[in-house]
Amino acid sequence: xxxxxxxxxxxxxxxxxxxxxxxxxxxxxxxxxxxxxxxxxxxxxxxxxxxxxxxxxxxxxxxxxxxxxxxxxxxxxxxxxxxxxxxxxxxxxxxxxxxxxxxxxxxxxxxxxxxxxxxxxxxxxxxxxxxxxxxxxxxxxxxxxxxxxxxxxxxxxxxxxxxxxxxxxxxxxxxxxxxxxxxxxxxxxxxxxxxxxxxxxxxxxxxxxxxxxxxxxxxxxxxxxxxxxxxxxxxxxxxxxxxxxxxxxxx
Amino acid sequence: xxxxxxxxxxxxxxxxxxxxxxxxxxxxxxxxxxxxxxxxxxxxxxxxxxxxxxxxxxxxxxxxxxxxxxxxxxxxxxxxxxxxxxxxxxxxxxxxxxxxxxxxxxxxxxxxxxxxxxxxxxxxxxxxxxxxxxxxxxxxxxxxxxxxxxxxxxxxxxxxxxxxxxxxxxxxxxxxxxxxxxxxxxxxxxxxxxxxxxxxxxxxxxxxxxxxxxxxxxxxxxxxxxxxxxxxxxxxxxxxxxxxxxxxxxxxxxxxxxxxxxxxxxxxxxxxxxxxxxxxxxxxxxxxxxxxxxxxxxxxxxxxxxxxxxxxxxxxxxxxxxxxxxxxxxxxxxxxxx
Numbered sequence: 001x002x003x004x005x006x007x008x009x010x011x012x013x014x015x016x017x018x019x020x021x022x023x024x025x026x027x028x029x030x031x032x033x034x035x036x037x038x039x040x041x042x043x044x045x046x047x048x049x050x051x052x053x054x055x056x057x058x059x060x061x062x063x064x065x066x067x068x069x070x071x072x073x074x075x076x077x078x079x080x081x082x083x084x085x086x087x088x089x090x091x092x093x094x095x096x097x098x099x100x101x102x103x104x105x106x107x108x109x110x111x112x113x114x115x116x117x118x119x120x121x122x123x124x125x126x127x128x129x130x131x132x133x134x135x136x137x138x139x140x141x142x143x144x145x146x147x148x149x150x151x152x153x154x155x156x157x158x159x160x161x162x163x164x165x166x167x168x169x170x171x172x173x174x175x176x177x178x179x180x181x182x183x184x185x186x187x188x189x190x191x192x193x194x195x196x197x198x199x200x201x202x203x204x205x206x207x208x209x210x211x212x213x214x215x216x217x218x219x220x221x222x223x224x225x226x227x228x229x230x231x232x233x234x235x236x237x238x239x240x241x242x243x244x245x246x247x248x249x250x251x
Numbered sequence: 252x253x254x255x256x257x258x259x260x261x262x263x264x265x266x267x268x269x270x271x272x273x274x275x276x277x278x279x280x281x282x283x284x285x286x287x288x289x290x291x292x293x294x295x296x297x298x299x300x301x302x303x304x305x306x307x308x309x310x311x312x313x314x315x316x317x318x319x320x321x322x323x324x325x326x327x328x329x330x331x332x333x334x335x336x337x338x339x340x341x342x343x344x345x346x347x348x349x350x351x352x353x354x355x356x357x358x359x360x361x362x363x364x365x366x367x368x369x370x371x372x373x374x375x376x377x378x379x380x381x382x383x384x385x386x387x388x389x390x391x392x393x394x395x396x397x398x399x400x401x402x403x404x405x406x407x408x409x410x411x412x413x414x415x416x417x418x419x420x421x422x423x424x425x426x427x428x429x430x431x432x433x434x435x436x437x438x439x440x441x442x443x444x445x446x447x448x449x450x451x452x453x454x455x456x457x458x459x460x461x462x463x464x465x466x467x468x469x470x471x472x473x474x475x476x477x478x479x480x481x482x483x484x485x486x487x488x489x490x491x492x493x494x495x496x497x498x499x500x501x502x503x504x505x506x507x508x509x510x511x512x513x514x515x516x517x518x519x520x521x522x523x524x525x526x527x528x529x530x531x532x533x534x535x536x537x538x539x540x541x542x543x544x545x546x547x548x549x550x551x552x553x554x555x556x557x558x559x560x561x562x563x564x565x566x567x568x569x570x571x572x573x574x575x576x577x578x579x580x581x582x583x584x585x586x587x588x589x
Contacts (some may be wrong), residue, residue: 030259098363
């Protein structure tokens, strides 16, 4: 058991070492959420006035933008295992005397840590849109970020292990990230959304993740907090089990 | 001690009726092979003969369709984790993280193989100096040459003190000088470890098989065709070839054609070529016959059978060079990524 924990730590450490060297890509992955928060939020905010958004549009979408940051970073790092496979390194990990579950957990924990760091960067911008966060709120939101990131890392890994080539890499990112973001209730309250949009969004785990963060950060949410938390725990567990299963299959 | 026990002590790898099918293709066909401890064993075969598939099964990343094998005494099916702990592998294609430094790659490996923390640094320094990489250890691997990457991979394979080292085409895509360096490393290693390190390598370089391996097995269509030392295999082929240069070789050709120690006489581009069955004083005999008939021999040369001849004899085909091997193409790809 001790050995497996060491293996998880080792794989996590590799992700961290690489992350710490790629400062440019850290900065570039923060550009998109910042644009959404200030440019889109600011531009739309002037024109949108709704009863459900008493504090302004930028404030309303703020938890959703954090969700988007977590989503993007998590899926990207989950899917990065395609690079590992393409450039051969995955073989080194696969022949090591460690369990497949440790490989998946190490990789997912590494990706989740990366996502949390980026999420915290955005979180620290809260004061600019006029949200004043207490230390307790920040402490509460981090475990939630962790669960969401773990889920989407698992999702990215499962996806990567079931496709063969890295050619569709960019396409897959576009296929998954933007739809998941738009259909998560991050940009508008789902209570007033059209029925079809509501139905799809209710099937999206990110909807519940964003809702938890809205509960914590803004003190309001659409669903019951325990139900939200249950959904994101199930999502993270489910994707990690699925990915571990994919990794254990030998040809 | 009973016989089985003695057998187990001496054997590094025992393969029993191992079969692997991919759909209708049988890559490895009921193959059995025993490899003794402390030897450098070469698997030779044409492309697609099943060498890499066999190696993948032995390092437990591929499950056999039927049959089994024991590696370092552990069953590849039921004790795969112990097998993995006992072996070091250098894959045919690059399997190093080029975004980490050489030392980081080694540290990562040591941790995955549960090398005790207090020993990691010493072991890393040991393998780095063994493969002459100490100076560049803290540079990113993406700045390494192909030969350095190969050496780093070999260093990594040895880091956890494996009992068996698998090398899949270890010198593919490398220049002749680097290849010879790597051979001497491998030989020095097995000598140093005194029977505690067995090397199993695949190759399609005949000189590599000849100069490096203690024993080789030629594999074709998923089966072992022949297995012996390179020396015995060469000797097993019918004798030497003698080429003689002279004016009008036809006369000597007819004089030699009935000789019981000569199996083939032919004239090729003005040279008389004689295939000898047995060694011995045949060269002296040819000289005597020539002198008696007043023929003046200008030049004579003796050609021993090479591993190329052996390979050709058993597989019926020349070993082909792949258009571009995995290692080189991947190295290029890595360079392009920058």
